[in-house]
Amino acid sequence: MPDDTPARPPLDPAPYVWTGPPLGQATSLDARFYTDPAVFDAEMTQIHRKGWLFAGREEMVATPGSYRALDTVGGPVLLVRDHDGTLRAFANICRHRNSIMATGCGPADRLTCPYHGWTYRLDGRLTGVPGMQGIPGFRREPHGLFPVRMELWQGAIFLTFDEGAPDLTTWLGNYPDLAGSHRMADMVCTWEIEIETRCNWKLLLENAMETYHTGIVHEKTVGAQTSVSFPTQGEWLAIQVISTRSIATLGDAAPPFPPLPTLDAQARQGTYFTLIHPTTQFALAQDCAWWLAVRPLAVDRSVLWVGGMFPRAALDLPDFATRAAPYYARWEAVAREDVDILERQQIGLSSVYAEPGPLSWRDDMVLAMNTWVQARLAGR
Ligand SMILES: [Fe+2]
Structure with a gap:
């Protein structure tokens, strides 16, 4: 049989x-890409609501008969594990008058x-409709919860609208060629935080994909780093911060966890910082993994x-x-150092003098991200 799989770059x-x-x-991009609400609106339509976004991990809704609510660029979403173990995603709105169905997480039978008490099965079917008896033409069947398109990769839940x-x-x-040997399917989320930031979503991700700033912004934590970049095929980018020991803890002491036994030769050389467009970063160290996922709220808030x-x-x-x-x-300290500097950058971008500045070769992924965003905004 002929192999029609497209050739992948090494x-x-x-x-x-x-x-x-x-x-x-x-x-760098014109400042209006970070300050103009019209650009933000176009990004919402052309990028955020058309791409795949990370929505959590399967183990966050592990138990049959449980749910987890989350906010997304497409509005409130419910992840639901049905009694038979099926994982589903729904718009977290009632079909009566669009009120939010649930908040937080926990067990749920229905x-x-x-x-107004409208009740749905965990497969989304509308079952209980108090007070709707005798409404002409009303049927429950077309008024189930709206399913949201969902796919899984290695335990990570992705959604698109x-x-x-x-x-x-x-x-x-x-992406699996680079990230596969970390076996993220065998990992479990044990910690998470949310940080409200006063900056544009792109600043957070540009920052997360370059090591030019690390010796300065993170002088007292992770310090200066060197990285290499990878050619990629698909909607993602990658660099690797070179260090033969995990950089997921600070200081000179040996990392508390041993290296993953499954890592391939390249993965043993350092920590991958990968951006899955538009807003998901997975960082893959030799002993663990973490994510930075950005949810844009407004042109200057994320x-x-x-x-x-x-x-x-x-x-x-x-x-x-x-x-x-x-x-x-370490994850929280470094994230807060980044947010502090990026909030300063956001203020600077509001200057009447702000203009695009020359990029360094260490900004290669900043340029790649900016190019991707501009292409999407142009409909490519
Ligand atoms: Fe940083």
Whole structure:
């Protein structure tokens, strides 16, 4: 049989991967991309509601008969684990008058709207409609919860609000070639925080994909880093911060968890920082993984969601909590250092003098992200 699988580029890292205008001519984006509500509205329509976004991990709704509510760029969403174990995603709104059905997380036998008591099965079917007897033409069947398109990769839940979006496998392209040996399917989320930020969503992700700033902004924490970049196929980007030990904890002491035994030769060389367009970063260290997921709220406001994962086997260690604590401290400290500097950058972008500045070769992923955003806004 002929193999019609498209040829994949090798994952050979390079000092930088350059696309678009040549070094010396490439600049940062015009400030209006970070300050103009019209650009933000266009990004919502052309990018955020058309791409795949990370919505959490399967183990967050592990128990049959449970749910978890989350806010997204497409509005409130419910992740629901049905009694038979099926995972589903629904718009978290009642079909009566669009009130939010549930908040937080927990067990659920049925889903009952707290406003007028309309009740749904965990498969979304409307069952209980108090007071609707005798309404001419009313039927329950067409008024189930709206399903949201959902796909899973290695335990990660992704959603899209666009029925025409390519499937997640196509979106991820050769991402599994880079990230596969970390076996994220065998990991469990043990920690998460949300940080409200006063900056544009792109600033958070541009920052997360370059090591130019780390020796300065993170002088007292992770310090200076060097990275290589990877050519990729699919809607994602990657760099690797070179360090033969995990950089997920601070200081000189050996990392509290051993390296993952499954890592391939490249993965053993450092920590991958990967951006799955438009707003999901997975960082993959030798002993753990974490994410930065950004939810744009307005042109100058975003929520940064940070979560950490360890291999399932590590959770069985009697001193797991003690070992994991330095990772949580590092993830939060570094995230807050970044947010502080990015809120300053957001203020600077409001200056009447703000203009695009020349990019360094260490800004290669900033340029790649900016190029991707501009192409999407242009409908490509
Ligand atoms: Fe940083």
